[in-house]
Amino acid sequence: MLTTKTFLKKTKRGNILKIVREHYLREDIWCGSALCDKCPMSEPVLSENPESASELFSFPHYIVLDTCVVVHQIDVLEEKTLCNVIIPQTVIEEVKHQSSTIYKRLKDIIGNPGRNFYVFVNEHHMKTYIERQRGETANDRNDRAIRKTVAWYQSHLASSQSGINKSERVQILLLTNDGKNKELAAKEGLCVASVREYIQSLVGCPGLQDKLAVTEPERDGNAREYLFPPHLPPSLIHDGIKSGKLLQGTFYASRENFLEGHVNVEGQEKMILLQGHAGLNRAVDGDSVAIELLPEDQWSSPSDIVLQDEEDDPGDILDDRTEALSASRAASSERIPTGRVVGIIRRKWRQYCGILQPSPVKDTVRHIFVPAERKIPKIRIETRQSEVLASQRIIVAIDSWPRHSRYPSGHFVRALGPIGDKDTENEVLLLEHDVPHSQFSEAVNACLPKLPWIITDDDVAERQDLRHIDVCSVDPPGCTDIDDALHCRFLDNGHVEVGVHIADVSHFIRPGTALDKEAALRATTVYLVDKRIDMVPELLSSNLCSLRGNEERFAFSCVWEMTREARIVATRFHKSIIRSRAALTYEQAQLRIDDPAQKDAIATSLRELNRLAKILKRRRIENGALVLASPEIRFQVDSETHDPIEVEAKKLRETNSMVEEFMLLANISVAEKIVEEFPECAMLRRHPEPPVANFEPLVKAGHKLGFNIVTSTGKELAASLDEAVLPDNPYFNTMLRILATRCMMQAVYFTSGMLQPDEFFHYGLACPIYTHFTSPIRRYADIIVHRLLAVCIGADSTYSDLLDKRKSHALCHNLNYRNRMAQYAGRASVALHTHLFFRGKVQDEEGYVLFVRKNALQILIPKYGLEGTLYVVPKKGEVATANFVYNEEEQTQKCGDVTFRSFDPVTVQLSLDRSNLQHEKLVLKLVKPVIPGFSVPSSDEPIPMAIDEQDGGKCKDGSVVDTVSQKNKSSPSKKKRKK
Amino acid sequence: MDLISDQGLRLDGRRPNELRKIRCKLGVFNQPDGSAYLEQGNTKVLAAVYGPHEIRGSRTKALHDQALINCQYSMATFSTGERKRRPRGDRKSIEMSIHLRQALQAVIKTELYARSQIDIFVEVLQADGGNYCTCVNAATLALIDAGIPITEYMVACTASLANGETPLVDISHLEETSGGPNLTVAAMPMSGQIVLLEMSQRFHLDHLDKVMKHALRGCQEIKAVLDKAVRDHVASAGAACNWEFKTD
């Protein structure tokens, strides 16, 4: 068994440690080709007669790729054109080392059987392993290893095809972008080509050329001047950081000013400001950069002007005027530490959505791409399809940013669809919020149960049979993923039994399966206005897991015995089988409760549940739980076109609160149970208490109207919010609550072992411990909680990742990120539909002043739940039509005898400004109170008052980006919704 | 780190069920009564056996019905990547010594040598995972070389679980330290009895059976290699005295 192996030593030198590892070479690594008659493999991957579409290489061939080609041209590889490709293990290892995302994409391609990609383990093959020679760099050694593989394949396959006509024999073609490698390969007598040559020689795939990434700096003949200072090489950066001369941090570009950004240095509280082309030095938002602090006399302060990159392409020159503009204020006011980028540690480039900027030159292939996200610079791309793409939303990837180029260079990836089209815009917002929304893969679908799904006797034996109990579910109308149901019945001892039954998703999603991994990645179902992006395939979400009416379903039940005063006597958890008697809407349930004529089991239990819920809620509020507000709206959507036709605020009924109370109770009961059993690795949810400074705007706003808002504890805050009522302004209290919501921190998932028990506190709910148990169909955290609980009651077994607090911590990190993104995506979707709704409409609406700013009023329009800016100071170059006086002390804007204060009612006219294709804007104009020359009874004279709703939907959540830019932000962030 | 690649190879190029290369030599020294040198991959161990002989030191230690087995485990200063002084008799060595004695006592026919003592010294010259196993195996060879009667081979092997599902056998240092639970089994492969079982961390019950099976299979394979080495050694030693040794 060991005789076939030779044994070599491979020495790796670390810092001081000498590590010796064994490296076995084998003879049983097969070539993977169907035409080979020597290797005894069962399923060859490479096909027997690979057809060539290349004019340059007309003979049949297999392709071998080198690392650079994979890393840079992954977009080309993802196209289905290139097939029968051999990937040496050397390449896989290098790709893995360089970029984990590209590694994953490569693995996906290899996993696709239709593509015939074969991984050849050359590093462990007897004949293709090579040792690094003295003086040879690791890179050169790897290139040589790849060439060795090519040579081996060539001779290995040649002997199997000796009988075939020479021109029809399968040859091996090496694709490389490295000039030296190419030269050496040619010298060794191998077929070799650069990717560009090869792709250009392909017949019948013109679109592929556009996807080629630009790797080599294009020389236009005349040596061009460098526009940017050079980046330091990694070794110097490393030394600089070590010695403290350089700082390392993440770069955040400014949304308002494309020549400004800041760096968040680890372990430092203050941001470091970067300004100007040279200061930013080709850093792109999100990059990890090395910066050098400037001497103190060159420090600057953030400019408060809005500066967008100009419309047309000025060529490769940097505009001095714009530089001067941004630096003009440097001398005055408070300065903050300023630095400049000297090197890039890691690029965080992704693919960007945007549009093509029409090029003034006809018939050119070079174009400028404008990303939807303003923080991203424009990108230069080459395409031959500009006429088609001009009216489309497209995706582009950045390849490089050479020193002589004003813009980074990139390549076209794909088109999403026509600009302004609802499907396209939906796609854009999903991509921009990093929501995984592709179809579920074959591997995932293979994990699904086969239909017809039946309950077996074994299932019945393992579960409590609750099919005789009158269970029902209460949900919003049109809900197909029903994950909770309730029951209530009277016991003989005068107590009541209340059960919360949650869809048993963890029965179908087993740990470690492809389905499980996909669900963990997606983390949550994303709800857009007209679309739902499921976390699990529809068969589960809308059928097998959904607790539909009159169907037998598996559930995970939490059953309490309670007194009539809603005191818990005993709690039980068990897996069960239920049959919901009815899937009701909130409205239907309310009707049943309210109609005294209904005396059936469902109606009586709903009534009792409602009564208990009121007690629970009262008790919770007495404990200091907050009742917060955020304007939520619903669109009535046209059934055919799916365009919004009417907007209404969401109504809240007693039944909403009834369901909510029992879900909260179940979550708390489960949290207590799992943390007792798994003190180290229970997945919980906490809501940190906000720092006092967060409440400042709320306290100020209350103070002006004579209310003292106490924020020292949640309970006092709740009480003072309750007291703050203005009889003549019924919406005042709601607005205060909206403000309060914005002061809050984000609630997050965490692993109990990572924090102290007193940090588990949930501020909003005022309970010491909380988790999510009740929505496993649409939240992955709940699935983990289900698994933990199942182990607690002995219904399921553990697995190592479940008990690993570090892995669990990493999972929480992803869940929190995806949840945040899902929220933003949801809001962006509402904004998008608001825009669609206002197309071609001009409407007067009631609104309230939320904030008074230096140059604008922030208006809240309750009907649409949207917030807009009403500019009172005209844009540059326009004549002021009314003279507003801002009083900073009093926070008022005065014009003539009209004074605007916070919470004042106003009437505004809403319309849509579509002049900018990429960013449509809702425009607000004042109607009432009337200010001559400013307010608009009719829409004669348009006065620019713009808000920007589609700012990518990012909102303030204490993130560093906003805290800096807030000072001068003209369109402050959006409503922040919390559950 | 993935302990096993998509192509089914481990980090060092072995398949999950393959042992490392084993090389050994019996009778490497003349001074002791028996000695052996064993390499399992990069783990290299020397073992020497003295005895049976009279009890050294206090006679009160003597056992009236069987031999006293004295084991001593030590590691050479240069045995690991970072060089450090390893005093004899530190906690880890004492534990290892006890575990060694436990395993070897099970196969040595101690009842033949009442009131006497057998000393077994093992020294790890180079450590690369599975130190205990290599020591047990080397000690078994040294005992055979010393001509001390044993009931059968005492063999030890490690196993682990990659990616939570694939059992790995004979794990290297790199695999040992890359997480995952490690199982050490010392067994008598012919009778299938297990003498010692050790786990580095919690194992799920569902996997234990599977991993154990692989560890035992590893023991059997190691035994086959050792057995062949012993037979070859005896043949070459015998050939010097004009024996005719027939292998089956």
Ligand SMILES: [Zn+2]
């Ligand atoms: Zn072959």
